[in-house]
Amino acid sequence: xxxxxxKADSLLALDIGTVNTRASLFxxxxxxxxxxxxxxxxxxxxxxxxxxxxxxHQAIERLxxxxxxVLLDEDAKLILPARxxxxxxxxxxxxxxxxxxxKAVLVGLLADISLESAANLLSTTYAQILEQxxxxxxxxxxxxxxxxxxxxxxxxxxxxxxxxxxxRAVMQMLEAVGLACxxxxxxxxxxxxVGNSAIRDQVKNTLGSLGTxxxxxxxxxxxxxxxxxxxxxxxxxxxxQIRNAHLPGFYEIDQISNGGAIxxxxxxxxxxxxxxxxxxxxxxxxxxxxxxxxxxxxAGLGGKTTLGVFPQYGLANAxxxxxxxxxxxxxxxxxxxxxxxxxxxxxLLTKQTYPASLPMNEEELEIExxxxxxxxxxxxxxxxxxxxxxxxxxxxILPPLEPIIAAGSLLTRAPRWSQAALVLLDGLQxxxxxxxxxxxxxVVASLGAAAAFNPVLAVQAMDFGTLLNLxxxxxxxxxxxxxxVVLKAKLxxxxxxxxxxxxxxxxxxxxxxxxxxxxxxxxxxLHGFDLGMGGAGMGGKVRLSGSALGVIVDTRxxxxxxxxxxxxxxxxxxxxxxxxxxx
Amino acid sequence: MQLSVTHFQPLTTIRRERYLPFAGKVLAxxxxxxxxxxxVAECELxxxxxxxxxxxxxxxxxxxxxxxxxxxxGMDIExxxxxxxxxxxxxxxxxxxxxxxxxxxxDGQLLLRLKSQPYSLQAGFEATVVEVIAERGVILQTVGVxxxxxxxxxxxxxxxxxxxxxxxxxxxxxxxLDQRAQNGILIGSYVTxxxxxxxxxxxxxxxLVLGALEATLxxxxxxxxxxxxxxxxxxxxxxxxxxxxxxxSNEKREAYIHAEKWDAFxxxxxxxxxxxxxxxxQTESHDTAELSVGTSVRIVRAPYCGRIGKxxxxxDGRVILSNGLSVQAAHVRLADEEVVLSPIANLEIVET
Numbered sequence: 058x059x060x061x062x063x064k065a066d067s068l069l070a071l072d073i074g075t076v077n078t079r080a081s082l083f084x085x086x087x088x089x090x091x092x093x094x095x096x097x098x099x100x101x102x103x104x105x106x107x108x109x110x111x112x113x114h115q116a117i118e119r120l121x122x123x124x125x126x127v128l129l130d131e132d133a134k135l136i137l138p139a140r141x142x143x144x145x146x147x148x149x150x151x152x153x154x155x156x157x158x159x160k161a162v163l164v165g166l167l168a169d170i171s172l173e174s175a176a177n178l179l180s181t182t183y184a185q186i187l188e189q190x191x192x193x194x195x196x197x198x199x200x201x202x203x204x205x206x207x208x209x210x211x212x213x214x215x216x217x218x219x220x221x222x223x224x225r226a227v228m229q230m231l232e233a234v235g236l237a238c239x240x241x242x243x244x245x246x247x248x249x250x251v252g253n254s255a256i257r258d259q260v261k262n263t264l265g266s267l268g269t270x271x272x273x274x275x276x277x278x279x280x281x282x283x284x285x286x287x288x289x290x291x292x293x294x295x296x297x298q299i300r301n302a303h304l305p306g307f308y309e310i311d312q313i314s315n316g317g318a319i320x321x322x323x324x325x326x327x328x329x330x331x332x333x334x335x336x337x338x339x340x341x342x343x344x345x346x347x348x349x350x351x352x353x354x355x356a357g358l359g360g361k362t363t364l365g366v367f368p369q370y371g372l373a374n375a376x377x378x379x380x381x382x383x384x385x386x387x388x389x390x391x392x393x394x395x396x397x398x399x400x401x402x403x404x405l406l407t408k409q410t411y412p413a414s415l416p417m418n419e420e421e422l423e424i425e426x427x428x429x430x431x432x433x434x435x436x437x438x439x440x441x442x443x444x445x446x447x448x449x450x451x452x453x454i455l456p457p458l459e460p461i462i463a464a465g466s467l468l469t470r471a472p473r474w475s476q477a478a479l480v481l482l483d484g485l486q487x488x489x490x491x492x493x494x495x496x497x498x499x500v501v502a503s504l505g506a507a508a509a510f511n512p513v514l515a516v517q518a519m520d521f522g523t524l525l526n527l528x529x530x531x532x533x534x535x536x537x538x539x540x541x542v543v544l545k546a547k548l549x550x551x552x553x554x555x556x557x558x559x560x561x562x563x564x565x566x567x568x569x570x571x572x573x574x575x576x577x578x579x580x581x582x583l584h585g586f587d588l589g590m591g592g593a594g595m596g597g598k599v600r601l602s603g604s605a606l607g608v609i610v611d612t613r614x615x616x617x618x619x620x621x622x623x624x625x626x627x628x629x630x631x632x633x634x635x636x637x638x639x640x
Numbered sequence: 641m642q643l644s645v646t647h648f649q650p651l652t653t654i655r656r657e658r659y660l661p662f663a664g665k666v667l668a669x670x671x672x673x674x675x676x677x678x679x680v681a682e683c684e685l686x687x688x689x690x691x692x693x694x695x696x697x698x699x700x701x702x703x704x705x706x707x708x709x710x711x712x713x714g715m716d717i718e719x720x721x722x723x724x725x726x727x728x729x730x731x732x733x734x735x736x737x738x739x740x741x742x743x744x745x746x747d748g749q750l751l752l753r754l755k756s757q758p759y760s761l762q763a764g765f766e767a768t769v770v771e772v773i774a775e776r777g778v779i780l781q782t783v784g785v786x787x788x789x790x791x792x793x794x795x796x797x798x799x800x801x802x803x804x805x806x807x808x809x810x811x812x813x814x815x816x817l818d819q820r821a822q823n824g825i826l827i828g829s830y831v832t833x834x835x836x837x838x839x840x841x842x843x844x845x846x847x848l849v850l851g852a853l854e855a856t857l858x859x860x861x862x863x864x865x866x867x868x869x870x871x872x873x874x875x876x877x878x879x880x881x882x883x884x885x886x887x888x889s890n891e892k893r894e895a896y897i898h899a900e901k902w903d904a905f906x907x908x909x910x911x912x913x914x915x916x917x918x919x920x921x922q923t924e925s926h927d928t929a930e931l932s933v934g935t936s937v938r939i940v941r942a943p944y945c946g947r948i949g950k951x952x953x954x955x956d957g958r959v960i961l962s963n964g965l966s967v968q969a970a971h972v973r974l975a976d977e978e979v980v981l982s983p984i985a986n987l988e989i990v991e992t
Contacts, residue, residue, distance in 0.1 A: 099642075105906020105927035124800070199691040199751075206686050240687065240743065243662050326858055344762070399832075402855035403875040410790050410902065412876075415967055415983045421942060422963040431980045472964025 067585050070503030075350040076413045078112035078118045081500050083518050090517040097496050102155035109306030124395045133602030146613045150506035151314040152321040156304045158368040159184040161209040166192045166217035166229050173281045174276045175216040181289050181364045201282050203231035210246045211299045227252050231263055231324040238267035249295050251276040251288045275507040316509045322366040324505025325355040331508055333357030339446055340459040345346055347429050349412050349464035352436045356447055363443040370432040377511045391427035392628040426480050430465045433484030453486040457589045464496035474605040475637035478528050486615050488534045489589030498545035503635025527605035532611040535586035539563035543586045547579040559612050565636045570607035575600050642928045644991045647786045648882040652923050654786050659777035660761055670772050674763040676798045680778045682758040695748025697734035702748030714740045747782045765896035766915045783921040785914035787883045792899030793908030796866035799825045799846030801895050804888050809878040812878045814839035819844055825895050827887045829878045834860055847897040847913055851879025867899035869910050872946035880948045890914050927990045937987040949974035
């Protein structure tokens with residue numbers, strides 16, 4: 058039932074992750090929406106609870122203690138809507154990433170066309186592709202049927218046929234899907250059809266009676282164009298149906314949530330879309346979340362967005378999988394000390410066995426921060442084509458971005474802001490001028506859920522202290538000999554003081570600008586370096602706001618330098634950190 | 641605060657669910673005494689299908705072939721049974737390549753669901769069936785020793801606990817492995833060398849229970865034909881003394897290793913069970929428990945990884961660790977009386 062938000066004052070946002078469940082409260086203070094606080098508890102999707110509700114209940118209890126607001130009644134039930142005495146809340150939104158990734162099978166016509174788009178679609182949610190079946194795979198009908206049945210998939214995504222294109226071939230591929238549904242006596246998969254729309258009725262006639270069928274729009278309307286917009290919404294709907302059936306407690310959360318429970322990734326995408334419309338249209342917006350269940354990357358430009366969810370790059374959920382996915386050497390390259398591969402593997406496996414555990418010494422903390430860099434880099438590689446479509450270059454050149462919003466306990470709980478900033482700078486390697494923002498209370502995804510029916514709340518809540526401005530970054534693009542001056546800047550402080558600075562290639566610089574102050578910079582790149590201010594060698598004036606670290610000038614180059622000598626590399630890593638800490 | 645519990649118990653009541661992967665038939669009765677290899681339930685696993693090209697086999701069109709079909713949908717047939725024909729002077733027939741059930745007929749084809757061996761669910765340890773869950777499985781109960789681990793190589797076996805070849809803090813090497821361990825379940829502190837596992841496989845042994853295992857050995861450990869159960873962690877450090885003493889004191893008893901992977905979602909942990917001849921012993925075993933002063937805990941991260949102690953004090957507010965992390969923490973008195981600081985996130989409760 059649609060709910061008018063105009064009358065609603067308070068919002069409870071639930072975020073149910075693999076490790077933690079958070080309950081956050083927003084309400085109107087001085088005529089604006091504000092973040093009031095969060096309560097946190099261990100998630101209870103896993104044994105022995107097997108019910109999301111228990112963790113939610115504990116998180117709300119904690120929230121009550123922190124905010125002093127009464128949200129639960131004497132029977133420990135959520136008071137919804139709020140009562141006249143001020144107890145309870147008016148609305149609830151929720152994001153859920155707990156539970157194992159969906160097991161999916163992709164069916165299409167061409168491996169590099171429809172299957173690729175289907176894989177891109179799947180990468181917008183928490184899913185694991187078990188099998189890919191396509192016209193040219195030289196498999197017989199029985200082989201396809203047996204593959205689908207053995208996979209015990211939760212979801213089958215059927216793509217193929219451009220608009221006005223192939224019909225018979227798609228129907229031929231559906232034979233195996235139909236038979237698999239017919240003979241899946243237990244746990245019939247949900248089918249999401251995203252192929253040629255001309256045969257939707259035939260698809261409905263063939264598969265409609267064999268299980269849950271979601272008909273969506275064609276994700277590959279032409280050979281050249283991919284369009285995931287509508288299918289992403291329908292995939293979200295299929296995700297909810299599957300979770301409702303298999304994840305105890307999800308249904309109850311879904312029922313009380315305005316707009317239904319969504320994935321955090323979906324929430325992130327909404328926020329990025331909204332901000333990319335609202336902010337400078339020449340620049341994109343990026344959201345990254347290094348979570349236990351997955352690493353999420355959402356990017357948007359002028360309202361056009363792309364989203365990637367990578368369970369294989371979740372810090373903890375993937376158990377042993379990460380050890381296989383990442384190169385131990387690549388990880389060791391981000392450590393400022395020597396460590397044997399054996400010891401490193403022991404530490405990683407321990408972390409993955411106990412995902413909620415915390416590093417107790419400097420070395421293990423550095424390893425987790427290094428893992429964060431690697432998870433970001435690996436996720437970006439998976440999205441390289443899609444980021445290019447948003448105006449990026451060959452990786453690591455990202456589209457121009459303002460801002461980059463980042464979340465994940467690894468970053469928000471990092472002992473020093475400099476550590477969080479370096480994970481983002483090294484993992485993402487942004488270029489031009491941008492701002493790094495931290496989602497310190499883990500609420501951006503929830504605000505994305507709320508934005509669907511109250512964008513005002515989302516915008517106002519983000520404006521007022523919810524997000525932390527970590528640093529402004531100036532990273533000119535270009536190549537030069539290390540030590541060459543590649544950027545000149547005239548700094549004008551609020552008190553009128555002026556300063557001229559030169560920045561040499563191959564270094565990192567920090568200019569502290571406290572919160573509440575601004576710094577005006579007149580920038581002039583040299584040697585054809587590009588700041589994204591109109592072209593190579595073009596400079597101009599920018600005014601940057603104060604932040605936790607101030608302004609970081611990153612002239613280390615893109616891609617970042619590779620050091621063959623481990624000692625030099627370690628020294629470089631230590632120096633980077635020392636610069637950001639003003640040591 | 642509720643934390644998960646790991647068990648190192650010399651005497652406890654052990655209740656375990658044994659469930660089929662799919663709905664099937666439960667063979668055991670409530671109250672029945674079962675041995676490890678007794679089949680308590682069975683079901684059919686994912687069926688396999690074969691498409692038989694009948695029309696092509698008969699040399700007819702799809703439409704013509706329909707008239708020569710000898711079987712109907714739903715019929716059970718044996719390998720070699722005639723499916724269609726005879727056709728022509730040569731009396732051409734199409735015979736079934738497999739035993740199974742006819743599921744579909746059409747377009748000159750026949751879809752056969754193959755008859756497969758049922759999946760048999762074994763009890764896994766000597767116990768009594770205390771509950772039957774219709775179509776799904778049973779709940780078994782026994783009284784004995786229980787030690788739970790953090791990693792297993794996916795295998796299950798039972799055997800006699802062999803004499804322990806080394807000391808609690810000494811690495812188990814190939815030099816420790818001789819005929820005394822043959823066909824037994826071996827207890828070792830930790831293993832860091834491939835040669836140890838390879839020698840164990842050649843003896844052979846029935847199973848291996850370790851305190852710790854080097855993570856680099858995991859691919860090899862997964863290939864070993866015997867179950868490997870890791871109790872404490874990854875690396876080179878001794879087995880916790882509770883588990884070591886408990887296992888040593890049960891030498892020569894029959895033990896059952898379920899070295900299945902730790903599945904947090906399902907709540908299954910790899911473990912070793914040693915049933916004891918004790919009647920009517922009732923204790924409560926918990927999957928989670930409240931953390932409080934005096935609770936036995938194990939620290940799961942370095943530098944105290946695998947060490948067991950008792951909570952001395954739960955600290956108020958948050959504490960800053962040496963690496964700068966701000967955490968909820970506790971003081972833990974280790975077995976050697978050393979008191980150490982640990983984040984609560986790094987503790988799991990142990991029932992001993």
